[in-house]
Every structure is written in C-alpha cells, then in structure tokens.
Amino acid sequence: MTDIFINYGTNLQKMTYELMEAANIAGRLNTTMKIGIKPNLVVSRPADGGATTHPEIVEGIIRYLQAYGINNITILEGSWVGDSTQLAFKNCGYTALAEKYGVKLHDTKKDKAVQVKSKGTSLNVCESALNMDYLINVPVLKGHCQTGMTCCMKNLKGCIPDSEKRRFHTMGLDKPIALLNTVLRPDLHIVDSVCGDLSFEEGGNPIVANRIMLGFDPLLLDSFGAQLMGFKPDEIEYIRIGKAYGIGKYADADTKELELGTENRPKTGVSHSNTVKKLSKFIEADSACSACYAALVYALDRAGGIRGESIKIGQGYRGKKCAGIGVGNCTKGCQTYVMGCPPKASDIVDFIKNNQNNILKD
Structure with a gap:
C-alpha cells in the first residue's frame, strides 16, 4: 500500500487531479457526502509568497469531486487572530473560485465552538469542521518561527476559534497541536509543497519545489516534510508528541512512495527572496x-x-x-x-x- 503519492510540475490543477485519481479517492466517497476543504489562508496574501495554499490545488480537488457527482462542497478556514478570513478568501483567489464552481465558503471564525476532551484536556473546536462527512486538509509545507515547520497537523489551527488559538500559545503550542489532531482527524491530506517559505509562516522567502503530495496519515506526511526541510522528525516537538499520542507513524526507509510526473520536473524556479x-x-x-x-x-x-x-x-x-x-x-x-x-x-x-x-x- 502506498503511503505518500507525489506529483511534480507546474500545472497544479492537473497534478492534484492526477494524485486523487492515483489514490482512487472516489472509491472512498459517495455523492451524498458533505465535503470540507481546509486550505491554509493564515494571511490574506497570494500563494506565490510562500504562505498560503495555491487555489489551483483546491480547484483540482473540486473538479475531481464534481467529476464523480459530488457537489456538496465547502471551503472552510479561519485566518489567524487579527486578520480577516473574508479578505483572505478574496485576495488569495478563493472567492472567485467558489463563484466559478458553485461551492460554499465558510469562515470558521463565525462558528459555534464545540468542547471536546482528549487526554484530560478540553479543547474548543469549530462545529463546521466536526460536522463534515469527509474533510480534506490542504496545508502548505513551510517554515514556522516557533515550531520550525508547519504542514498537516498545524494547519488544523484554522478549525478552532480565535480565543482557542490564543490559548494554544499559552499552552506552549506544540502539545495542543498534537492534542487537536487526536480529536479532529481529516480523511485526506493534500500538501502544497510548491513554494513554501523557508522559515516564516507569513511568507516572504519562498523556495520553489513544484511538488504536491497526498496521503492519509498526517504525522507521516509531516515527518516526511520535516526531512525535506532538513529536520529530523524528533526535532519538531509537535510531531514527536503526536507520535507518542498514536496519531500516526514516522516516515522512514519502509515508507512507500509513488512518484508521478518525474519526467515533468521543472528546472529551478526563480525566487525573488x-x-x-x-x-x-x-x-x-x-x-x-x-x-x-x-x-x-x-x-x-x-x-x-x-x-x-x-x-x-x-x-x-x-x-x-x-x-x-x-x-x-x-x-x-x-x-x-x-x-x-x-x-x-x-x-x-x-x-x-x-x-x-x-x-x-x-
């Protein structure tokens, strides 16, 4: 069984569609499902800066789902504290995308919070994320000034209220990120590794890799992403804690990868950083x-x-x-x-x- 599906190139919509076909995602779905797509729109800046999810990837997901008769689709996100999700939807290309394909946009900042418990700790999670039949997490693989990196696991912070985001930082960030992943378990992860930032979650120093990855184990994808960025998985505390919590396994020599489009790997992209x-x-x-x-x-x-x-x-x-x-x-x-x-x-x-x-x- 393949653990990680990888595709290379510059046609992001096509690459995403091919990954979902290769993984036979349609075989896991039915037309009555309520599908949620969670990108990373932490700030209202275009994806080429290295901070936010490319809308072309989400467009590829939508086209794939609609090709199999699935139309109850919601893009859900809550930008970081102090920024406007609606502005992020607009500036990052998601308002136009939703209009083009007739899908819904949902600002999780406006959600009712549901209290859930894990390992003796109460967490407040946005109701919309918990109510999806099938949740697709679409993070950006990039650096982070506090945790070192961010990918699948940390992207779920957009599914908690602003008050909880503040509390996560007082709790030390890494442990609550791991705890959140024990109670909110997306069904699919599609990682935007196109031009993630070198070291900062807000972007500004993008590194062009022209790569998209797909998998089902967030901890495995994050540990694999950590290695792509030069870290050992144990160097990223939330990954280490997540492994102890049984969220998933580390990527290692036995990890099975399926690479698509290797012949289409573009030459070095230009970075203005x-x-x-x-x-x-x-x-x-x-x-x-x-x-x-x-x-x-x-x-x-x-x-x-x-x-x-x-x-x-x-x-x-x-x-x-x-x-x-x-x-x-x-x-x-x-x-x-x-x-x-x-x-x-x-x-x-x-x-x-x-x-x-x-x-x-x-």
Whole structure:
C-alpha cells in the first residue's frame, strides 16, 4: 500500500487531479457526502509568497469531486487572530473560485465552538469542521518561527476559534497541536509543497519545489516534510508528541512512495527572496530540478551555509566526472555526492555535519 503519492510540475490543477485519481479517492466517497476543504489562508496574501495554499490545488480537488457527482462542497478556514478570513478568501483567489464552481465558503471564525476532551484536556473546536462527512486538509509545507515547520497537523489551527488559538500559545503550542489532531482527524491530506517559505509562516522567502503530495496519515506526511526541510522528525516537538499520542507513524526507509510526473520536473524556479539568493551563492547549478534545488537550499539554511568550494547540482552534471561535492544522483560523477532523486534536505545536512573537515560553516 502506498503511503505518500507525489506529483511534480507546474500545472497544479492537473497534478492534484492526477494524485486523487492515483489514490482512487472516489472509491472512498459517495455523492451524498458533505465535503470540507481546509486550505491554509493564515494571511490574506497570494500563494506565490510562500504562505498560503495555491487555489489551483483546491480547484483540482473540486473538479475531481464534481467529476464523480459530488457537489456538496465547502471551503472552510479561519485566518489567524487579527486578520480577516473574508479578505483572505478574496485576495488569495478563493472567492472567485467558489463563484466559478458553485461551492460554499465558510469562515470558521463565525462558528459555534464545540468542547471536546482528549487526554484530560478540553479543547474548543469549530462545529463546521466536526460536522463534515469527509474533510480534506490542504496545508502548505513551510517554515514556522516557533515550531520550525508547519504542514498537516498545524494547519488544523484554522478549525478552532480565535480565543482557542490564543490559548494554544499559552499552552506552549506544540502539545495542543498534537492534542487537536487526536480529536479532529481529516480523511485526506493534500500538501502544497510548491513554494513554501523557508522559515516564516507569513511568507516572504519562498523556495520553489513544484511538488504536491497526498496521503492519509498526517504525522507521516509531516515527518516526511520535516526531512525535506532538513529536520529530523524528533526535532519538531509537535510531531514527536503526536507520535507518542498514536496519531500516526514516522516516515522512514519502509515508507512507500509513488512518484508521478518525474519526467515533468521543472528546472529551478526563480525566487525573488534575498535570503534564498544569499544561500544560492553556495550552489553551482546546471539544469537542476526545482525539488532537488529546494532541498539543497533548505539544507544550507539549516547548516548556516558553507565555506569553500560550491556544491554542484543538476542534470547538467549527469555522466560527467567532477571535482568536489555534488547533490543528487545526477552528480554521482563528483568526487563525493549525496544520493537521492531528489535527496531529502536532512540527508544533505547530515552529509555537511559528517564532513566538517572538508565543508566548513561560515
């Protein structure tokens, strides 16, 4: 059984539809179901800044559902405290999307809160999220200034009232995030890993990876995403606590991945972020795929950069003998290289740490 379905490219609507077909999501649904789609619209900024879910992904979900006769669809979200969900719907392209396909938009800030208990702790959860027959979580894989990263598990904060969001922070954030995932269990997760921010949930430093992932285990997807960003799963506290709570399993060597569209992997995307540009000075790229390049940028950020010879990456090095260090299977002709297609950023970070004599931090 496949654990994670992955698709690459730039046609996000088509990629999403293909992922849902590959996973046979229609086989889990019927036409009478009330479907909820929960994107990440934490702020009212377009998705290319690295903070919010691309509307094209949600459009792909809607088109897939409607193709199978499912029309009772609601996009639900509650932006962070102090921001307007309605403004986010408009500025992020969801108001136009809802009008185009005749689906509903629901601001969870206006919801009745339902008190639920888990492991001795009471939590207030928005009624609309609990009342869906099938809930589809569509987070952005990106950095976060407090938790290190955010993906499936943390995205559910949009399904609690503003007062509860404030309380989560007083509780330490990580534990209540894990607790929330024991009582609110989306049926499907489709991860926007197109251009998530390097380290900040509000965006501003997007890293283009041109990747979408699908799965059913939020903890597995989050632990996999952590590795893509250069973390070990245990370094992210809410993931570690979530595993102890039995929410899911860690991604490991036995995780079964199905990759679609590998032949369509675009070359390195352009980022206008000054931070990403500074990290790119350590990279010597030649026709690098965006997912591979993104892994190296994440790794360099985690490692604090390097001093000395730049790291080679890209299809242009395939079949060539090169001095120095390479990243990805295309650079196996280098003196030494990190395996993977694409490699995980966590593997690149380990390589840098284990070769301190040859690769020195600034």
